[in-house]
Amino acid sequence: MIFILDLVKTSLRNLWQGKLRSFLTTSAVIIGALLISIVFSIVNGIEGFFELQFETFSDPLFIEIQSQKIDFSEIFASQGFGGSEPSEVKEGRADIFTPKPFTDEQLEKLSDVEGIVQVNEWVNTQAESMKLEDSDKKYQVTLYSMPKFMQEKVDLVAGRYVEDDDEGTIVVARQYLDVWGIEDTDEVLGKKVTLEVEQESGTFCPPGCQSLSASHKDPGKKNYEMEIIGVSEKTIITTLAVVSQKQALEMEKFRRDTNEILTNDDSNRFVAFALVDSVENVSRIERDIEDLGHNAQTYEEQKNQVGQILDILKYFLSAFGIIAMAVASLGIINTLFMAIYERTREIGVSKAVGATNLDIMLMFTIEAALMGFIGGVVGMLSGYELASIVNGILHGHLNVLELVSVGGILGIILALMIGGSIKWVSKNPLRIGCLFIVLGGIGSLIMLGIALGMNALLGGGLESITILSSYETLNIDVFSLDLLIAPVLSTIVATIAGILPAWRASRLDPVDALRYE
Amino acid sequence: MITLKNAYKVYTMGDEKIQALDDVTLTVQEKEFVSIIGPSGSGKSTLMHVLGGLDKLDSGTIEVNGLDLSKASRRQLAKFRNRQIGFVFQSFNLQPTMSALENVMLPLMFGRVRGSERKKRATRAIEHVDLTDRMHHKPSEMSGGQRQRVSIARALVNKPSIILADEPTGNLDSKTGSLIIEVLDKLNEDEGITIVVVTHDSGIAEVGDRIITLHDGKIKEDKKGAGKSKRSQFLSNNKVKT
Numbered sequence: 001m002i003f004i005l006d007l008v009k010t011s012l013r014n015l016w017q018g019k020l021r022s023f024l025t026t027s028a029v030i031i032g033a034l035l036i037s038i039v040f041s042i043v044n045g046i047e048g049f050f051e052l053q054f055e056t057f058s059d060p061l062f063i064e065i066q067s068q069k070i071d072f073s074e075i076f077a078s079q080g081f082g083g084s085e086p087s088e089v090k091e092g093r094a095d096i097f098t099p100k101p102f103t104d105e106q107l108e109k110l111s112d113v114e115g116i117v118q119v120n121e122w123v124n125t126q127a128e129s130m131k132l133e134d135s136d137k138k139y140q141v142t143l144y145s146m147p148k149f150m151q152e153k154v155d156l157v158a159g160r161y162v163e164d165d166d167e168g169t170i171v172v173a174r175q176y177l178d179v180w181g182i183e184d185t186d187e188v189l190g191k192k193v194t195l196e197v198e199q200e201s202g203t204f205c206p207p208g209c210q211s212l213s214a215s216h217k218d219p220g221k222k223n224y225e226m227e228i229i230g231v232s233e234k235t236i237i238t239t240l241a242v243v244s245q246k247q248a249l250e251m252e253k254f255r256r257d258t259n260e261i262l263t264n265d266d267s268n269r270f271v272a273f274a275l276v277d278s279v280e281n282v283s284r285i286e287r288d289i290e291d292l293g294h295n296a297q298t299y300e301e302q303k304n305q306v307g308q309i310l311d312i313l314k315y316f317l318s319a320f321g322i323i324a325m326a327v328a329s330l331g332i333i334n335t336l337f338m339a340i341y342e343r344t345r346e347i348g349v350s351k352a353v354g355a356t357n358l359d360i361m362l363m364f365t366i367e368a369a370l371m372g373f374i375g376g377v378v379g380m381l382s383g384y385e386l387a388s389i390v391n392g393i394l395h396g397h398l399n400v401l402e403l404v405s406v407g408g409i410l411g412i413i414l415a416l417m418i419g420g421s422i423k424w425v426s427k428n429p430l431r432i433g434c435l436f437i438v439l440g441g442i443g444s445l446i447m448l449g450i451a452l453g454m455n456a457l458l459g460g461g462l463e464s465i466t467i468l469s470s471y472e473t474l475n476i477d478v479f480s481l482d483l484l485i486a487p488v489l490s491t492i493v494a495t496i497a498g499i500l501p502a503w504r505a506s507r508l509d510p511v512d513a514l515r516y517e
Numbered sequence: 518m519i520t521l522k523n524a525y526k527v528y529t530m531g532d533e534k535i536q537a538l539d540d541v542t543l544t545v546q547e548k549e550f551v552s553i554i555g556p557s558g559s560g561k562s563t564l565m566h567v568l569g570g571l572d573k574l575d576s577g578t579i580e581v582n583g584l585d586l587s588k589a590s591r592r593q594l595a596k597f598r599n600r601q602i603g604f605v606f607q608s609f610n611l612q613p614t615m616s617a618l619e620n621v622m623l624p625l626m627f628g629r630v631r632g633s634e635r636k637k638r639a640t641r642a643i644e645h646v647d648l649t650d651r652m653h654h655k656p657s658e659m660s661g662g663q664r665q666r667v668s669i670a671r672a673l674v675n676k677p678s679i680i681l682a683d684e685p686t687g688n689l690d691s692k693t694g695s696l697i698i699e700v701l702d703k704l705n706e707d708e709g710i711t712i713v714v715v716t717h718d719s720g721i722a723e724v725g726d727r728i729i730t731l732h733d734g735k736i737k738e739d740k741k742g743a744g745k746s747k748r749s750q751f752l753s754n755n756k757v758k759t
Binding site for chain 2 (some may be wrong): 003006013014017345346348349350351352353354355356357359510511514
């Protein structure tokens with residue numbers, strides 16, 4: 001162990017001796033680690049934000065139920081692909097393209113499942129626009145007709161929630177107040193908005209079905225006047241507007257031009273939500289629901305789905321960093337071969353004084369590993385720091401103290417590089433100290449200037465780039481332990497890269513090596 | 518004790534085959550001070566490498582202090598070089614990035630000696646060659662003679678039984694060269710270390726108790742040298758000269 005520490009010390013000295021070359025070789029590693037860290041910081045931030053947002057619309061006590069269980073293995077079979085022979089058609093089998101809608105009886109049965117407190121159907125309606133009274137600007141709107149127990153997951157900044165049997169009331173997202181130019185949240189309560197609902201232009205008609213398209217009529221439009229009774233906290237859905245289920249039903253009847261909504265003749269009745277009595281029962285209830293032939297998705301499952309997609313994104317984007325590291329390993333191999341060439345004599349002397357082949361091999365492998373490790377750590381920290389600075393800019397406020405310390409550290413590193421190269425400085429500890437203070441101070445001051453200047457600009461003329469300022473909880477600089485993947489990976493890659501040169505070095509004949517000029 | 522029997526060694530340089538050792542049989546007793554002399558290409562460096570366990574024989578046997586080097590594994594040879602042998606080279610072969618002390622500690626590092634013990638022993642070895650005041654200097658900040666003394670300190674730090682010196686005075690002027698001989702003499706006298714000096718300079722060779730002349734890989738002459746008396750005379754001569 002002592003020996004390994006000695007080799008680490010020796011390797012560090014060798015790397016320091018060839019500062020420029022070590023830096024150039026390591027910079028590819030740094031870039032790789034930096035890319036990986038940035039991707040991880042950003043995706044982790046988004047993941048955390050989604051989780052938080054997810055919790056505003058979901059809850060461990062909610063189960064989403066789809067009318068029919070979909071067996072994906074039958075998708076291909078149903079289209080005639082796959083399987084060695086025609087498969088049997090079973091009763092009640094799902095056709096994924098036209099799943100069977102819920103019936104009243106089925107919903108009745110669901111309500112009777114032990115542990116289910118309430119089953120609510122989802123009325124999926126939409127409006128073209130929303131307009132505030134005394135204004136002629138129309139804004140996009142996303143209508144949600146949530147039962148009150150679901151609404152309560154979103155905090156209100158003013159007013160009250162929509163009751164399940166309310167009519168003509170609406171809760172709007174806080175973001176609307178910004179576009180309407182209203183600062184006082186209470187001021188908006190009681191104001192009227194107009195929702196414009198447009199009728200469907202007909203059933204979906206794939207290319208080729210001309211006979212139906214001929215019967216297209218101009219879609220009808222209807223305005224619904226609603227009273228704002230509440231303002232919800234900012235969420236990821238900028239255009240959130242909540243109406244009661246009763247209200248949504250009325251709009252949807254107009255929109256689809258039918259009275260058969262949420263009845264046995266409604267062909268779009270696919271989704272319902274169940275509120276269960278306790279978390280412990282969730283998995284049992286999920287099984288019960290599936291036994292009834294429906295598909296149940298619990299909170300955990302939905303959450304994992306989002307997590308999985310983001311994880312895939314994370315590893316996919318990290319591929320760039322991994323490619324950079326692979327390229328870096330070629331650089332490391334090249335540098336080490338050069339080093340063997342230069343240090344042939346050193347290898348010969350080491351062997352003459354008792355180094356074994358394994359010792360020599362370790363010497364060079366450790367040097368490679370150190371390049372990977374140092375590059376990885378530097379890359380990780382700078383990647384995180386970069387994400388942090390960009391996060392600060394996007395949120396409209398840079399962390400001055402953080403930037404000043406970064407400046408100080410950069411100054412000291414520069415001082416170390418300069419001090420190490422100039423003998424006049426490196427000989428005298430006092431001179432090194434002075435250089436540290438001067439360059440560290442200059443670095444800090446420059447960063448202080450940048451930070452204060454940026455903050456002034458972001459508050460002033462550059463507001464347009466502070467796009468995240470509406471989402472205080474969306475940070476793209478979330479440090480989590482998985483960022484350590486960058487240095488771990490770079491160390492492994494570099495160590496592997498070092499093995500071949502190290503092996504070559506260890507096999508050098510000491511007699512040849514000593515004769516070598 | 519070194520016992521070499523019917524040693525053969527051929528190496529190729531370019532297309533040419535050189536018979537470096539041609540049926541060499543030789544015994545060196547403990548505490549002997551031996552000079553090996555011969556023109557370049559006579560095989561004296563090869564002989565030294567073989568004695569130090571750096572090179573293997575093509576045929577024949579070599580035994581040093583009871584260890585059969587021709588049968589030893591690479592790991593055993595490394596340990597042998599570390600514990601039994603001290604090499605001194607013509608061109609010093611010091612690590613330019615390390616201080617004198619660190620250079621001397623190098624064999625102890627490969628011998629897995631603990632840090633504090635390492636420093637103590639290396640300091641003592643440096644004291645032995647009278648370089649305590651230059652201990653923390655790098656080789657580039659030292660004269661040739663000082664560098665060679667550092668390399669001798671490195672050779673003796675592990676208390677070897679044999680020091681193999683390949684042209685130790687080759688890169689030095691005669692005054693500093695004589696100082697090096699003085700140090701080697703002291704080690705032989707006080708510590709009882711066997712000294713084998715390889716040289717092409719007959720003046721230096723004279724200092725040996727025994728002078729072995731090599732030619733084309735064969736021992737041409739194996740005679741008694743002036744030894745101790747010559748060493749003292751050699752030293753005083755040089756001292757008078759300067």
